[in-house]
Amino acid sequence: MASSTLVWLRNDLRIADNPALAAALRHEGPVHAVYVLETDRELRGLGGAAKVWLHESLAALSGALAERGVRLSFREGESGKIIPEMVRETKAERVYWNRRYDPAGRTHDAAIKTALRADGAEVASFNASLLVEPWDIATKQGTPYGVFTPFWTALREKPIPDPIGRIEKHEAISAPALDFGKRPAWAGGILERWAIGEDAAKRVLSDFLDDLLADYPNDRDLPRKDGTSRMSPHLRFGEIGPRQIWFAVRHLIDSKPSMASAGEKFLSEVAWREFSYHLLYHRDDIARHSMQERFDEIEWRSDSKALKAWQKGQTGIPIVDAGMRQLWQTGWMHNRVRMLTASLLTKNLLIDWRKGENWFWDTLVDADPANNPASWQWVAGSGADAAPYFRIFNPVTQGEKFDPHGDYVRQWVPELSDVPDKWVHKPWAADPEILNKASLKSGTAYPAPIVDLKASRERALSVLKR
Numbered sequence: 001m002a003s004s005t006l007v008w009l010r011n012d013l014r015i016a017d018n019p020a021l022a023a024a025l026r027h028e029g030p031v032h033a034v035y036v037l038e039t040d041r042e043l044r045g046l047g048g049a050a051k052v053w054l055h056e057s058l059a060a061l062s063g064a065l066a067e068r069g070v071r072l073s074f075r076e077g078e079s080g081k082i083i084p085e086m087v088r089e090t091k092a093e094r095v096y097w098n099r100r101y102d103p104a105g106r107t108h109d110a111a112i113k114t115a116l117r118a119d120g121a122e123v124a125s126f127n128a129s130l131l132v133e134p135w136d137i138a139t140k141q142g143t144p145y146g147v148f149t150p151f152w153t154a155l156r157e158k159p160i161p162d163p164i165g166r167i168e169k170h171e172a173i174s175a176p177a178l179d180f181g182k183r184p185a186w187a188g189g190i191l192e193r194w195a196i197g198e199d200a201a202k203r204v205l206s207d208f209l210d211d212l213l214a215d216y217p218n219d220r221d222l223p224r225k226d227g228t229s230r231m232s233p234h235l236r237f238g239e240i241g242p243r244q245i246w247f248a249v250r251h252l253i254d255s256k257p258s259m260a261s262a263g264e265k266f267l268s269e270v271a272w273r274e275f276s277y278h279l280l281y282h283r284d285d286i287a288r289h290s291m292q293e294r295f296d297e298i299e300w301r302s303d304s305k306a307l308k309a310w311q312k313g314q315t316g317i318p319i320v321d322a323g324m325r326q327l328w329q330t331g332w333m334h335n336r337v338r339m340l341t342a343s344l345l346t347k348n349l350l351i352d353w354r355k356g357e358n359w360f361w362d363t364l365v366d367a368d369p370a371n372n373p374a375s376w377q378w379v380a381g382s383g384a385d386a387a388p389y390f391r392i393f394n395p396v397t398q399g400e401k402f403d404p405h406g407d408y409v410r411q412w413v414p415e416l417s418d419v420p421d422k423w424v425h426k427p428w429a430a431d432p433e434i435l436n437k438a439s440l441k442s443g444t445a446y447p448a449p450i451v452d453l454k455a456s457r458e459r460a461l462s463v464l465k466r
């Protein structure tokens, strides 16, 4: 009987354009796949919302793999032990996986690779999750990029490999039942909102390109509109890869040149993800260390009451509370509002960006090892190519600009449903009668702001400029 191959799945939960899986299926013998929910101490474990997504995604993938003759196993524990065990159990002579790019993950994988090779296995790794490997893109001086725009210019010059076309199939097997344990009670809002898995990812992309891309440059900043792709959790778990997105947009532009500028804008956002991965790969643990060292000297405030109010969407600043409630209920938040909530925490409340990053890590379905810390550091001002420390978002004027009629606020903060547009982003300035009426109607009073926006802005400027 031909020898077997083990595919170790991580952030690549798809059949199409999955180089490790495609390589395994080119061999004749049995192909096994495993996902390990890793508990190794040196690795960052998944957050709660991401785990909910993961389980649904694996359940969908298990069926699709079985149709191609691949049995998926789900294990929880230390991958450093489980992968060699699986190799023994399946008598695999080959082990394939797609790469990850965080420093701890890379060191971990390199050690596993060395141990497996010492035991005689053939081990190979591939690129499933980036357009260009981080070591294949560098400045003229040969150094990594620290600024987005030249990075994007360089990326556009690079040849992007076509997604893998045909994939071999082995004889179908029946899909194994996977045991993920009990689903948390709060998962309902996430499962209601999202269709999860590779087929859903393809549908979401195609609907976005057909219906929303043309208006994306304008609509992407309006939180009430469904004007962005919502591809982020699908990309996070690799239910779709960036090469598939890249070529779908390029083909669309070729067939419909009027879509060129919207298509380019969308691809430039996908390139921000690439840039985050470039930073993740080249910098030292961006979830723990500020990229600009002086930010690790800042005396951040310790204010657990304010942190809790922020997490629960009870700060009294409407657009911030709307965003934090959207996050809690659906596992996702609009990009503009992510910036505003992060700015309130790190600037007005002067709370360490890592506290916010951790909360997002636990509550976002798209919690991404590169995008999350890189974006938090961008807002805090501590990152590469970050907003300068003195750029502090004003959530009132931002709300008035991007949610002019307060539709987004009213959707997530029902206490403000009856507050007129003029006051919806600054209810503290309205006649108390108006607020009393609104809270009587909704049955809950909306809190007063936990921080004075003007005074806290001054405080942030004086602390951050030191």
Ligand SMILES: Cc1cc2nc3c(=O)[nH]c(=O)nc-3n(C[C@H](O)[C@H](O)[C@H](O)COP(=O)(O)OP(=O)(O)OC[C@H]3O[C@@H](n4cnc5c(N)ncnc54)[C@H](O)[C@@H]3O)c2cc1C
Pocket: 220, 228, 229, 230, 231, 232, 233, 235, 236, 269, 270, 271, 272, 273, 274, 276, 333, 334, 335, 336, 338, 339, 342, 360, 364, 366, 367, 368, 371, 372, 373, 375, 376, 379
């Ligand atoms: C504080 C903060 C935390 C964030 N945390 C995450 C995170 O954990 N995971 C995550 O995927 N994104 C994160 N982002 C970036 C961005 O908000 C999301 O990628 C975007 O809102 C996802 O929605 P979408 O797929 O509809 O985006 P679209 O506008 O449709 O963009 C398409 C894709 O491009 C990428 N992209 C878009 N904007 C950015 C950006 N600013 N930076 C990096 N990549 C981008 C994403 O992969 C996204 O799915 C964060 C932003 C901020 C300000």
